[in-house]
Amino acid sequence: xKHFRSVDEAGPEAIRRLLDLADHMAEVSRRPNPKVPALxxxxxxxxxxxxxxxxxxxxxTAAKRLSADTMNFSVSxxxxxxxxxxRDTIETIGAMGIDAFVIRHKSSGVPWQVAQWTGASVIxxxxxxxxxxxxxxxxxxxxxxxxxxxxxxxxLKIAIVGDIKHSRVARSDIRAFTMLGADVTLVAPRTLLPxxxxxxxxxxxxxxxxxxxxxxxxxxxxxxxxESLVPSLREYTARFGLTPxxxxxxxxxxxxxxxxxxxxxxxxxxxxxxxxxxVITQQVTNGIAVRMAVLFDLLGSGSDLEANx
Amino acid sequence: xxxxxxxxxxxxxxxxxxxxxxxxMERNHGLDGVALIGIQRGGVWLAESLGAEIAxxxxxxxVGSIDASLYRDDIGIRPVSPGSVSEVNFEIDGxxxxxxxxxxxxxxxxxxxxxxxxxxGRPSAVQLAVLADRGHRELPIRxxxxxxxxxxxxxxxxxxxxxxxxxx
Numbered sequence: 001x002k003h004f005r006s007v008d009e010a011g012p013e014a015i016r017r018l019l020d021l022a023d024h025m026a027e028v029s030r031r032p033n034p035k036v037p038a039l040x041x042x043x044x045x046x047x048x049x050x051x052x053x054x055x056x057x058x059x060x061t062a063a064k065r066l067s068a069d070t071m072n073f074s075v076s077x078x079x080x081x082x083x084x085x086x087r088d089t090i091e092t093i094g095a096m097g098i099d100a101f102v103i104r105h106k107s108s109g110v111p112w113q114v115a116q117w118t119g120a121s122v123i124x125x126x127x128x129x130x131x132x133x134x135x136x137x138x139x140x141x142x143x144x145x146x147x148x149x150x151x152x153x154x155x156l157k158i159a160i161v162g163d164i165k166h167s168r169v170a171r172s173d174i175r176a177f178t179m180l181g182a183d184v185t186l187v188a189p190r191t192l193l194p195x196x197x198x199x200x201x202x203x204x205x206x207x208x209x210x211x212x213x214x215x216x217x218x219x220x221x222x223x224x225x226x227e228s229l230v231p232s233l234r235e236y237t238a239r240f241g242l243t244p245x246x247x248x249x250x251x252x253x254x255x256x257x258x259x260x261x262x263x264x265x266x267x268x269x270x271x272x273x274x275x276x277x278x279v280i281t282q283q284v285t286n287g288i289a290v291r292m293a294v295l296f297d298l299l300g301s302g303s304d305l306e307a308n309x
Numbered sequence: 310x311x312x313x314x315x316x317x318x319x320x321x322x323x324x325x326x327x328x329x330x331x332x333x334m335e336r337n338h339g340l341d342g343v344a345l346i347g348i349q350r351g352g353v354w355l356a357e358s359l360g361a362e363i364a365x366x367x368x369x370x371x372v373g374s375i376d377a378s379l380y381r382d383d384i385g386i387r388p389v390s391p392g393s394v395s396e397v398n399f400e401i402d403g404x405x406x407x408x409x410x411x412x413x414x415x416x417x418x419x420x421x422x423x424x425x426x427x428x429x430g431r432p433s434a435v436q437l438a439v440l441a442d443r444g445h446r447e448l449p450i451r452x453x454x455x456x457x458x459x460x461x462x463x464x465x466x467x468x469x470x471x472x473x474x475x476x477x
Binding site for chain 1: 386
């Protein structure tokens with residue numbers, strides 16, 4: 001594989017391979033010295049045109065645990081402020097000898113455009129509303145390792161709740177979860193649903209909450225209120241938030257997931273650290289392992305070499 | 310692919326493992342702090358067999374496995390696909406680690422495994438047990454316990470399993 005830009009582009013075989021590889025990377029991370037020399041001499045550039053703490057740090061940690069060199073590019077301190085175009089930025093950094101770009105951008109499709117301007121691998125760390133494939137990978141890995149679903153997600157019921165429309169996380173998760181065999185239901189007000197959907201939708205969380213294996217809460221972006229897509233935060237919480245009452249109805253084995261950052265008191269109206277099913281911190285830990293798997297698969301596994309033989 | 314030439318049968322492999330187990334016990338009198346670590350993938354069954362034989366004659370010692378693919382020196386040159394996840398559930402600091410592999414060839418896998426072990430701790434010593442030594446070393450590595458020395462040419466393949474050793 002040369003790039004990792006979307007779940008669909010990678011396909012089911014690669015998704016499973018990356019999840020298997022993440023087991024190795026998780027084992028590396030548990031060691032006293034959580035570092036392997038696998039990507040010595042490789043350079044990874046984090047190119048974040050949008051704010052991010054966890055994803056950027058997660059990629060940086062992943063690259064370092066594989067002994068790759070990392071460079072961080074943040075727009076606020078760069079020549080982009082002097083009007084340099086994206087293409088010139090990519091070509092300039094590429095000329096410094098980069099093996100992979102990890103890119104986040106507010107516009108959908110940027111990772112594909114960037115790949116035309118560089119010979120390096122491109123990893124999508126979030127493009128607009130479109131895709132966030134490493135998040136989907138870490139979510140799959142978290143479900144698979146905590147529910148012991150190494151083979152497939154057949155019959156697993158997952159509810160994704162909240163602002164589906166503006167969420168690249170939701171789009172990538174829907175693709176990945178269904179690819180592995182899960183039954184995904186979307187729970188959202190009509191105003192926060194995208195026009196294109198091929199999975200079941202309900203508009204009340206209470207309809208499904210007692211019969212799901214995983215509840216995946218999305219962050220409600222507060223600016224959606226000013227766009228009057230949501231009448232009030234209180235009403236949103238009443239219909240779609242995880243409240244103490246709903247937490248009691250949730251099946252005992254069910255996992256509670258959130259991509260972060262959380263709005264406490266809005267979509268998360270309970271303290272997740274008090275819920276035994278909450279795997280939100282595991283999601284963050286697993287993010288490093290799956291990103292190590294992606295970096296190694298693109299830069300070290302030689303899967304391209306195999307294809308040429 | 311041509312049918313291989315069987316150089317050792319399953320009975321002979323079993324006897325070789327018994328002998329190697331005894332040599333390991335003899336060399337490390339008392340077996341204090343001794344642990345076996347099989348190199349993924351081919352060394353794992355052999356480490357388990359040696360461990361079972363040592364347990365039968367003397368006592369149980371820890372047996373683990375290690376995947377050294379992330380330490381290989383040919384990453385980016387040849388396709389690398391890790392085997393099963395490493396399992397080292399015992400203290401490496403101060404242990405006498407017997408690394409176990411099926412076939413010893415260039416020595417590069419053993420070198421990678423040595424690097425990997427170091428990341429778990431500092432063993433007091435590392436020894437090497439292999440079922441077949443086929444020569445052609447590219448690094449200064451030599452085995453301590455050998456099931457069978459097998460002169461081969463570089464274009465031959467050697468498979469060493471519980472069913473026997475086959476050159477093809």
